[in-house]
Amino acid sequence: MEIKGKVFIVTGGASGLGEGTARMLAANGATVVIADMQVEKGEAIAREIGGAFVQCDVSQEADGQAVVARAVALGKLMGLVNCAGIAPAEKTVGKSGAHSLGVFTKTVMVNLVGSFNMIRLAADAMCKNEPESTGERGVLISTASVAAYDGQIGQAAYSASKGGIVGMTLPIARDLARNGQGSAAVAGGKRSIPVASWKAARLRQTRAAHHRKRDAQRRGHPPRRGDPAGAALSAAAAGQRRARAL
Ligand SMILES: NC(=O)c1ccc[n+]([C@@H]2O[C@H](COP(=O)([O-])OP(=O)(O)OC[C@H]3O[C@@H](n4cnc5c(N)ncnc54)[C@H](O)[C@@H]3O)[C@@H](O)[C@H]2O)c1
Incomplete structure (x- = not known):
């Protein structure tokens, strides 16, 4: 895909993988919208790379809508990279009793529901794109983890959320294949990448x-x-x- 001159959303772009992705995209000529909860860091990086920052909790519908609206206002939105995530560690039954249901729910809400929230909103906007000469209208990338397949002690919530990302990637690719949009999940860690692209679908x-x-x-x-x-x-x-x- 031609990155230059296109707009990309990077969630979790104020830190780690997301920050690296935002910098790489900007270095290749993209305009990047960083969507993150960390205002100070997010704004500083966005300024540095000539992009925009929107404070956002990916699990909130209105926040996601604001991010996509900002991206579309900046040009042709061609990609979403979901890097926002949390990774709490807690055993199913620990020293202080049963796993907190709140922690489990929050992890799934941010990592899985948040990723899908951003995917559905960005995909809806990208469906309206004039296709590129290759037929593409955009790409959606989410971050899974080796924990989706091989979760360790204390990773029940995290593994469940990442397993959900792996599971939804292929049906999303199938849903969107006709629109010239691709969906892929990257599993960081030891295991390499389960990918479902629109071409594969x-x-x-x-x-x-x-x-x-x-x-x-x-x-x-x-x-x-x-x-x-x-x-x-x-x-x-x-x-x-x-x-x-x-
Ligand atoms: N770093 C690794 O080795 C590794 C391995 C496998 C998977 N991953 C996954 O990659 C993604 C990024 O990891 P990282 O190491 O860069 O993490 P990180 O903690 O450095 O960055 C995560 C970013 O997400 C943001 N964030 C958290 N909750 C949010 C929310 N509700 N809405 C918006 N932003 C939110 C944080 O503010 C932070 O800037 C995560 O989903 C993680 O699970 C990382």
Whole structure:
């Protein structure tokens, strides 16, 4: 994707991975909107990289809307990078009793619900973009973690939130593939990256359509939509394919 001259939102851009991402995007000619709770740091970085800062709690609908509105006002919004996150450590049952439900809920609200809040709002704005020559209208990137697959002691809440990010990435990519938007999740840590891009989603759809057509040709008469006999034949053919694959 051509970064130069485009607008990107980076949540959690006042620190760590988000700050690095914001600086990299700006160094490559993008205008970056940093969306973070830390006002002083966020504003200072935004000034330094010639971008904008919006104070934002990603789990709040109105805050997310304000961030996207600011980004759209600055130019063509082509990307969201979700880096905002928290990582509290608490055992399911610790020395002082059961895991705090508030801590669990907050972790899921910020890391998972917050990521989805920003994705849905940014995607809605990017759907209205004139597509690039490549057909792209934008990209959505979220930060998962190795903890999504291999959570350690004390990481029940964090792992649940990151597992949610991994789980929603593919259906989001499928939802948006037709619009020329891509969704990907990056798992920081030891494990490398589970990615679901709109290209991958489209490839799967194309393959599935090809298999349906081939099965119909093998049977000699393509089933009509809603034809129960045809549906039964399709199911039988799919069963045979699965059996062959095992
Ligand atoms: N650093 C790593 O090694 C690593 C590994 C795996 C995954 N991750 C994930 O990457 C992301 C960034 O990690 P980091 O190490 O840069 O963390 P960090 O603590 O340096 O930065 C997180 C930023 O998110 C902001 N933030 C927290 N809650 C927010 C909210 N509700 N709304 C808006 N902003 C909020 C913080 O103010 C902070 O600036 C996190 O989601 C983290 O779980 C990091």
